[in-house]
Amino acid sequence: xxxxxxxxxxxxxxxxxxxxxxxxxxxxxxxxxxxxxxxxxxxxxxxxxxxxxxxxxxxxxxxxxxxxxxxxxxxxxxxxxxxxxxxxxxxxxxxxxxxxxxxxxxxxxxx
Amino acid sequence: xxxxxxxxxxxxxxxxxxxxxxxxxxxxxxxxxxxxxxxxxxxxxxxxxxxxxxxxxxxxxxxxxxxxxxxxxxxxxxxxxxxxxxxxxxxxxxxxxxxxxxxxxxxxxxxxx
Numbered sequence: 132x133x134x135x136x137x138x139x140x141x142x143x144x145x146x147x148x149x150x151x152x153x154x155x156x157x158x159x160x161x162x163x164x165x166x167x168x169x170x171x172x173x174x175x176x177x178x179x180x181x182x183x184x185x186x187x188x189x190x191x192x193x194x195x196x197x198x199x200x201x202x203x204x205x206x207x208x209x210x211x212x213x214x215x216x217x218x219x220x221x222x223x224x225x226x227x228x229x230x231x232x233x234x235x236x237x238x239x240x241x242x
Numbered sequence: 243x244x245x246x247x248x249x250x251x252x253x254x255x256x257x258x259x260x261x262x263x264x265x266x267x268x269x270x271x272x273x274x275x276x277x278x279x280x281x282x283x284x285x286x287x288x289x290x291x292x293x294x295x296x297x298x299x300x301x302x303x304x305x306x307x308x309x310x311x312x313x314x315x316x317x318x319x320x321x322x323x324x325x326x327x328x329x330x331x332x333x334x335x336x337x338x339x340x341x342x343x344x345x346x347x348x349x350x351x352x353x354x355x
Binding site: 173175180218228229230233234 | 275277283284285286287290297298300331333340341342343344345346347348349351
């Protein structure tokens with residue numbers, strides 16, 4: 132099983148739509164969870180950390196289900212500028228372990 | 243906002259040549275990383291560095307690779323004898339605390355011909 136698996140893309144949605152991305156991780160000992168976005172040929176940029184109780188940042192909501200080893204990202208009221216690849220990122224194990232990346236899900240928001 | 247900076251932005255080299263990729267992490271960060279991304283593939287961990295030594299490395303990070311922090315600001319990745327399959331985007335990242343979000347540099351695109 133891959134360390135971090137994400138929905139295959141691409142997702143093509145109209146402006147204003149709500150879109151959800153899912154991610155599963157293989158190691159139940161992982162403790163740190165993030166969503167990053169990556170524009171074409173650019174570096175990954177932190178979108179938000181994911182906390183156990185779930186968290187929201189404007190139009191973005193992240194959820195974590197430790198029992199199912201599942202993370203989600205919901206984007207409401209999609210904007211053209213949301214078009215990017217969304218990367219699910221998890222630390223490999225407990226403690227001082229590197230962050231590992233999913234392959235990402237590409238989102239295209241169309242006018 | 244402080245940034246991680248990487249140079250050069252693009253490096254073209256011939257197979258078998260040595261390359262050094264340079265990074266200046268954010269100044270008060272303590273943990274440094276190199277990742278790479280082959281075109282169309284996922285971001286892959288190469289190596290982490292803390293307290294002037296490697297803390298973890300992946301199986302990609304073989305004897306051809308080395309890292310150094312030669313002074314208080316630079317963090318370098320050396321590839322001793324490049325192969326065609328080393329062509330990728332190499333990202334440097336840093337963070338202040340363990341398991342905190344990583345701050346990435348703009349990357350160096352390495353093309354091995």
